Amino acid sequence: QYPTEPPDCLVDFPVPFAVSWVPQNSLIDIYNQFLAALESLKEFWDALDEIDGKTWVLEPENPTRSATTRRIAIGNNVSVNIEVDPRHPNMLPECYFLGADHAVNPLRTKLNNNMHLWDPEISLLKNLRELLEIDFPSRAVLEKIDFARDCGICYAYRLDGSAPDRVCDEPRCGQPFHHACLYEWLQGLPTSRQSFNVIFGECPYCNK
CATH class of the missing domain: 3.10.110.20 (RWD domain-like)
Structure with a gap:
């Protein structure tokens, strides 16, 4: 429906890119708005x-x-x-x-x-x-590698693109785990207990 409506614009911005448009505008007007948006995000x-x-x-x-x-x-x-x-x-x-x-x-x-x-x-x-x-x-x-350790359950650093984001609270342990790995592990333990979406249990490494 161009030029009655503006063309679709796909941008990699952290905020929406809203084009100000009237039928008399041209693609140069959109380009100038794009440059102004770039400057505002600098x-x-x-x-x-x-x-x-x-x-x-x-x-x-x-x-x-x-x-x-x-x-x-x-x-x-x-x-x-x-x-x-x-x-x-x-x-x-x-x-x-x-x-x-x-x-x-x-x-x-x-x-x-x-x-x-x-x-x-x-x-x-x-x-x-x-x-x-x-x-x-x-x-x-x-x-x-100096501070990014693999998950203690799946032995990988990345799981579906995510790094380990849970850590054992025992100071002498501190083993990291992926949330999904730890949740599945704790669900399989008879000693674990769950309250709503939170599950409590022993660390797979130190049993604390």
Whole structure:
């Protein structure tokens, strides 16, 4: 129905690309709107590009330009999943820590205590470093194998594209598992107990 209606536009954006259109417009008008949309997302992409280049991102493995989340390695079986608002990339993102309680609880406390220090004038990565009072593992000196361990049940790192996201809370164990693997394992144990969608049971490695 062109030119009465605009042509379909497929873009790899983290936000909808809404074309402003009247029948008198041309494809050049759409192109200019596309360039303006690109410019409006520059800060968002710059923030995530810095994270991708200077930290070990566990997920997504190959992020697209529309991806708004990053799971960043912090240490051995400890990571933080952040979700960045494309419209406000310099604001504090949603943060979710993954790992054993004894490892992630101090990080949660630091984040809560230091939220007031967030500075929208500095980069997202620098803000996270200062709020959590940590240095993220550097791609320049460490390999992913240094902190990314295989699932203790299926013995693979990737399962349907996902990395292990559950860790034994026993400090002397700390074995990681895929959620799906651990859930299936615990369902098969007579000693496990379930409450709604949460299942409790012994670690396949240390029996704690």
